[in-house]
Amino acid sequence: MADVRVELEPRRLTAGTGEPVIVTVTNTGDVIGGYAVRVLGADPAWVRLSDPEPRLFPGESTTVALELRLPPGLPAGERRLAVQVREVTGEQAIAIEELVVDVAGAPRLGVRLEPGTVTGGRRAAYGVVVENTGNTLVDAAIVGTDPEHRLDFHLEPSRLRLAPGEHLTATLTVSGKRRLLGSPVARAFELRADERAQPAPRRRRDAPPGDAARAVTQPDTPPAAMGVFVQRPVLSRASVSLAGLLLAVTVFALVIVTALNTVAARSAADRDLALQVSQAREQVATTGTSSLSGLALLLSSGEPVAGVSVEAFDVTDTSAPVATTASGETGAWAVSSLPAGSYKLRFRGAGFDEVWYPAAATNAEAASVEVGPGESAAGLAVLLGGVPATVGGTVSGDDVAGATATLELPLDSPALLGQLGASEDTGAGRVRGAVVRTVPVGSDGAFELADIPSPAVYDVVVAKPGYSEQVQRVDVAAGEDRTDLQLQLLDGDGAISGRVTGATGPLGGATVTATSGEVTARTVSLTEGEVGSFTLRGLPTPGTFTVIVTAEGHAPATLSLNLGAGQQLDGVAATLGAAAGSLGGTVTAPDGGGGVNVTVTDGSSTRQTVTQSTDPVGSWSVAGLRIPSTYTVTFTRADLASQVVSVSIDGFGNVTAGAPAPDRVDAVMRSATGVLTGTVSQYRDAAAGSAAPAGNVRVTATSGTNEYTVTTASTPADAVGTYVLEDLVPGTYTVTFSRRGTAPTSQIVTVGASQRLRIDPVLVAPASISGRVSLAGEAAEGAVVHLYLASQYGTAAPPVATTTARGGRYAFADVDAPAHYIVELRRSPTGAPLVTSAPVTLGASEAATADLTTP
Known part of the structure; x- marks a missing residue:
């Protein structure tokens, strides 16, 4: 008969140490045996055996070195395996010993920023994608630091609890005090995952910058992710430039307003000036070899001004010009044949304020231009501003009260083109200009924008919340009174149309809501015809709309859409995922799969149920699961070995990994005993x-x-x-x-x-007592033999067994042992005892002999 014995040393080991397990195999049978050694519960690729098929003589032992090379990423915890030795010859005996492997936890977090760089003012928002790439549950905080200690970090959620393979997206808000003036500053920062850290506290208002960052000790490990916050100052160069321009325009307008009182008095002077200009065109200096030249340009637009008188004065006497000329059609002017020396230049023209080079109101503030013999001073440009103008008109519409009229200087005008950098887009294909003045529109629709610089080209913009913005471009001449503008305040003329779909196709009856400021429009997707299609009309344009699509049993979808002036946006696709997912399946077990506890968890929420004990036996289901997510499904029952399954569900409730379908998360359980x-x-x-x-x-x-x-x-x-x-x-x-x-x-x-x-x-056979019986030297026949416990003999206790002699012999089989007995011989059951034996000590399975003979 063949048999085998197995011993393990050690019976418990830690994965990854390289420590081998010594398997001792002993042939306890009486024939030569061949054996196959294998490890149950482990992939064969993980196992290396020094001798997987030993052969042993009877009583012989051998050792087999077992090496386990578990793959990385195996879930941490206790893993129970079994070493099986099976006889491949003879009676094919099997011996099994349990081996426990402790898989150490290797927490690893993958962190990335989306996007890596954000430009903002005081704060910026980032998406942080965190994934548990290790083999154990991770409970950690994401800690942000910056080398300058100028930024605060706030993560929502503040602490992350992720199962192996699970990932989530958190929102990181980075904030810090920004500079008042200057260029944008790039502030680099780092993110680290700290299992011991608590979320960085919010910095107190009275705390110096960097206190929140220092609240957490920075480890020496490399950062998990790095990002850049490009922080704009409160006032950018473009803003300062625009403010300077508007300040200049304002100052210029004030100067012009002051000059309005003298316009009538200057009319005669202008006529005289025109005559002087005409004469100046003919006047040419006749001595000297030096010259002066330049351009006369409009202050508001930078365009050339023709017919401007240019007078050159000796710096020692500004009462009478030494030379006079006028600008041509391109605004160019030139004075030649001047003696070497220093000169001041005065520019005058009908409808324009007098200006001394380069931008002075009087000769005392003017700059001198010096030329040597034969030298030429070129590029002497001066900006001229006209007398103030007025723009006004009437706005018509159903409800013009509360509307505003804004005068903007277009950024594509020659005066501003390329000077202010990137400009704000209204979302309607129009770039906002520099705002010169804003006035409210009266209840009768009238508006007036007075004392504006001229000549210039302006945009007149009429706007009111909930209505379409109306824009009209006007070309204002110097001092022009333009009050006949007609603008209409229109209801929304934009539209958004598209289709709502779900996991199974077009989805009817979905509610579509578009919101922009105080404007809200709603509709419902069609349930017949072109099922799922929708159209939102009467939307004010230009504008940016937040469109929210909802339907019962589905997760809402949010879209952000920009509408240009009068734009009819179509082809919008809104896809709704499931509002919640469900999992189910069937459990089979040796004695039926009913009464099995099923636990479904994604780390943040846990649901439990029990498999049915009635038809269909073993079935289970759990609904209302948050999706998308990855769930760990655990099957347990006291008499069955536990089973664990990991299942991933997408936003439509479909299983992407771990099971064939949401309702086929099945388990086959074996007995635990x-x-x-x-x-x-x-x-x-x-x-x-x-x-x-x-x-x-x-x-x-x-x-x-x-x-x-x-x-x-x-x-x-x-x-x-x-x-x-x-x-x-x-x-x-x-x-x-x-x-x-x-x-x-x-x-x-x-x-x-x-x-x-x-x-x-x-x-083996039980204990017994037997022997020969003789009466007066002859074999007794029919004599009665009693068997007593020695401790009870001579008392009223009956015998434990009685038999009758046959052929001179008796026998008591199946006698309790160990015990002490006395055998007694009588002629009849009630007769007197004839002879008794000496005490007989009887051991288990012992056959004792006690002969009885009378004299």
């Missing part, structure tokens, strides 16, 4: 003849502190000797079979989970 069964037989007599099933045999299985006991059946006749030991915890047991009067027998077995082992032992 083993069963030992068999039939106990016993030889009838010491001669070890035939054996028969034995009832009332005590069967005991012991493993450490665990002990299981049962007694073999004594009825009915066809079940005598059978036994069943159930719910055995997997392990190695010593099984003992004992019966009164019989020497016990033991056997060592290994029971695995869900394993059913059978042992059919044969007990």
